[in-house]
Amino acid sequence: MITAIVHIKAEVDRIPEVAETIAELDGVSEVYSITGDYDLVAMVRVPHYDDVAEVIPGRINKVQGVLATETHLAFRTYSKHDLDAAFSIGFAESD
Numbered sequence: 001m002i003t004a005i006v007h008i009k010a011e012v013d014r015i016p017e018v019a020e021t022i023a024e025l026d027g028v029s030e031v032y033s034i035t036g037d038y039d040l041v042a043m044v045r046v047p048h049y050d051d052v053a054e055v056i057p058g059r060i061n062k063v064q065g066v067l068a069t070e071t072h073l074a075f076r077t078y079s080k081h082d083l084d085a086a087f088s089i090g091f092a093e094s095d
Contacts, residue, residue: 002046003074006056007038014065015039021063027055038070 010018023031030043
């Protein structure tokens with residue numbers, strides 16, 4: 001699975017609409033409104049690198065109200081949530 005973190009600049013008066021539209025796109029798992037130089041961050045998760053090009057320039061950049069994007073590809077995932085899930089496979093929760 002390929003994970004891309006996409007920073008998005010959007011028209012200020014359209015941020016909620018842009019976020020909702022992007023969140024509905026195939027390949028986009030989450031969209032967050034953020035502070036700083038960008039307005040939104042989208043998490044894109046796709047099976048192949050070629051799919052990144054389809055989702056980001058092919059869909060996200062074409063959403064009305066998107067002004068610019070900056071994409072970062074993740075190499076490894078470090079997450080307590082993922083580790084907890086992996087270690088709990090096959091074990092019942094104790095009270």
